[in-house]
Amino acid sequence: MSNEAPTALVLGGTGRSGSLLAGELARRGITTRTASRRGADVRFDWDDPATHADALAGVDRLYLVTPVLRVSYADQVAGFLDLAEAAGVRHVTFLSTYNADRAPEGIDIAAVEAGLASRRSMTHSVLRPAWVMQNFADDHLPVIDGVITAPSGGGTEAFVDAADIAAVAAETLLDPGAHAGARYTLTGPQTLGFGEAADIIASVSGRPVFYHDIDQEAWIDGALAAGIPADYAVMLRWLTGAIITGNGSVPTNDIEKVTGRPPTAFREFAERNAHAWTLEAK
Secondary structure: OOOOOOEEEEEOOOOHHHHHHHHHHHHOOOEEEEEEOOOOOEEOOOOOHHHHHHHHOOOOEEEEOOOOOOOOOHHHHHHHHHHHHHHOOOEEEEEOOOOHHHOOOOOOHHHHHHHHHOOOOOEEEEEEEOOEHHHHHOOOOOEEOOEEEEOOOOOEEOOEOHHHHHHHHHHHHHOHHHHOOOEEEEOOOOOEEHHHHHHHHHHHHOOOOEEEEOOHHHHHHHHHHOOOOHHHHHHHHHHHHHHHOOOOOOOOOHHHHHHOOOOOOHHHHHHHOOHHHHOOOO
């Protein structure tokens, strides 16, 4: 790292982990610049290269979040990282996904990991989170008429709190040398079925909440009808398929190893966000 004051660029800086990460870095003395298409310190649009150089100016470390709702982006990310190297970025923390190395052909997440590993002028850390707990508190897995609808086939997942992802990311960006080449699998402390998650939400919100295990293809068709890009179906099929086949995430100790504290349990998350489900149903 340079002897100059460190500056971190946080892509997805208004998103779930990015916004929390930016706050944590700022509190701990790192100059932090959030970047997003709107609402951040600087405008950043993957499809507008004119926004890239300004975002990178003076930056020596980067929180990399790939384009959302896409599966093909490796070349685009590689071009951006070329620019980042030239601008003086010397460390990248990449928000990947659980079991990225098992992603089906056509999903570029493993290619981005490999591309980072091949670069010699910058270090990198890879974060591979499980399904994020916040999915239950926003429009990803909403409670509609008292029901959470998603395909799982009775499988389980070690849901992780976005705040824990941000906490690990902060450590890697505060001390890149200590985490160079690291790959952290980030999970909650327990595996839960969707029905168990619904029961916890019902308990903390004081309203009936049930789980409906829908057919996987019917659920994907519904997502496409709601406007999800057609090529993103392969991603939805992979993520839900892992749970259905019994290959969902399982607890690891990586969050505690990096941060010194255990990961957030789903009930703790639900209690903290009970207001999300006590509001009138949309």
